[in-house]
Amino acid sequence: MASATRAGHRWLKWVGFLCVLCAIAFAVVWYARNANGNEPALNTVAVSRGDIQNLVSATGVLEPSNYVDVGAQVSGQLELIHVRVGQPVSTGDLLAEIDPTVYVAKVDATRAQLKNQQAQLADRKAQLRLAEIQFQRQQNLWREDATTRESLQTSEASLASARAQLAMLEAQIEQTSSTLRAEEANLGYARIYAPMDGTVVSIEARQGQTLNASQTAPLLMRIANLSTMRVRAQVSEADVGKLQAGMRVYFTTLGDAEHKLYGELQYIEPTPEVTNNVVLYNALFTVDNQEGRLLPQMTAQVFFIQEEALDVLRVPVSAVARNQVKVLDAKGQPQIRAIETGISNRVYVEVRSGLNEGDQVVLANRDPRAGQGESRAAFRGMLR
Known part of the structure; x- marks a missing residue:
């Protein structure tokens, strides 16, 4: 019985020894191949043409560019209301009648x-x-x-x-x-008429209501010009210094994030709004709304264009180091080439000279062989 146990132990040792030999053989072959100059695959990207923009982002809200609150100048019972919310009106249209x-x-x-x-x-x-x-x-x-x-x-x-x-x-x-x-x-x-062309966006009074105009004019409704909308964007105090009147700006809405609407920054209100110790400044601009797709109180994601280069050659930021890039030659070997750069953002760098559209440039990435020494050392320790 004891001899059988010792024979089994010897068999297990031989199996373990053979496994270690196979592992060593595999490691030697793998290392020899890499030592013979087989380089790891390079991560490359083609030089492309497109736009580069440096942006200041903010969140805004849409509001009518022009509106008027229609009130009653006399007291009495509101006898009739001739319009509804959303109805377009023209100057002089009859809106309501007081008894x-x-x-x-x-x-x-x-x-x-x-x-x-x-x-x-x-x-x-x-x-x-x-x-x-x-x-x-x-x-x-x-x-x-x-x-x-x-x-x-x-x-x-x-x-x-x-x-x-x-x-x-x-x-x-x-x-x-x-x-x-x-x-x-x-x-x-007692007969209330529309003071401007626009759309009835709200009605505050109700038919049959008694109005008292002895102290202040009771508010009946609001008429707004929705053909031109104003965007009120709230810009942080860290970014407001980057803005100036006349700069281009665009925004998207939550319902149509792919559709960009462009405008021009008109002015920045000097008095900030402070909420929870956060200082925000209102930056305002108008945008055409002839199609009527924009409505009051819509949320807008606003982007102020600090600088831009349109339809230019560009490469990813990670491909450029000290105005140099690695470009694959006809044999697929990387060659260092000096380039002249323009503006850049967090994604792309403008290339003014030194590259052609379609050139394959090498992106900076971690060498797959990095850490192989540590792995081999760990493997040798395991063999011991």
């Missing part, structure tokens, strides 16, 4: 008062004419010593009084006429 009963009554009363004063005016003019005739008669009699001085003075005073009463009544008529114009204006304000 005009009270204002019609005021206009009628003021007009009646004015007619009464105009009738009084005709009477005053007749009395003035009579006073002028009587005074003229007294003057003629006085020249012929046919009347007394007292009678002449009385007629003269009557004439002056008639003239004063006429002037006073004319002033009252002017006042009443002014009041009538105001009452007619208030009656007109």
Whole structure:
């Protein structure tokens, strides 16, 4: 029994020894091949043509470039609303009506008062004419010593009084006429018209609601011009110094991330918004929206173009070291070549000279043979 156990142990040792020999043979062959000059495959990429941009990114929101809040200038019950949200309107279109009963009554009363004063005016003019005739008669009699001085003075005073009463009544008529114009204006304000071309984007009041315009004008609705939208982008204080009015900018929306819409930065608001100790500045620009695809409050991913080179030769940043690249020659061997570079970003470098479109350049990567010494040492330790 003991001899059988010892024979089994010897057999296991021989099997282990043979495995170690096979492993050593494989390692020798592998190392010999690499030592004989078989280089690892190179990671290359073709020189391409395209755009390079240095961008400052920000998040923004879309808003109408121009809008007006329509309010009520008179108090009363909102009788009718003639529009709905999303409806396009033109200047002068009837939007809503307030119950005009009270204002019609005021206009009628003021007009009646004015007619009464105009009738009084005709009477005053007749009395003035009579006073002028009587005074003229007294003057003629006085020249012929046919009347007394007292009678002449009385007629003269009557004439002056008639003239004063006429002037006073004319002033009252002017006042009443002014009041009538105001009452007619208030009656007109009971019908509310669109002050501009645009789209009804919100309605704040409800039909049948009682409006009180004694202190502030109640807000009825908002009309906005959606044919041109404004983007309000919030830029961090670290990036705002890179922006300047007139620079090109584009943005995408969450619903259409592939469609770029371009504009031009108009101005930066000097007063920042501070949220949770984060300082953000509003940068604004407008964009055409004739197709109506952009709507208020949409989120925009904004990119300010700090510098750009369009349709130029470019290579990945990882292929360039000190304005030099490795280019594969006709035999597929890498050759060092000096190039002239332009602008760059985190991805590409512009190539102004030294390369042609389609040239294969070597990307900087970790040599696959790196660390082989450590692996061999570990393998030798395992054999021990």
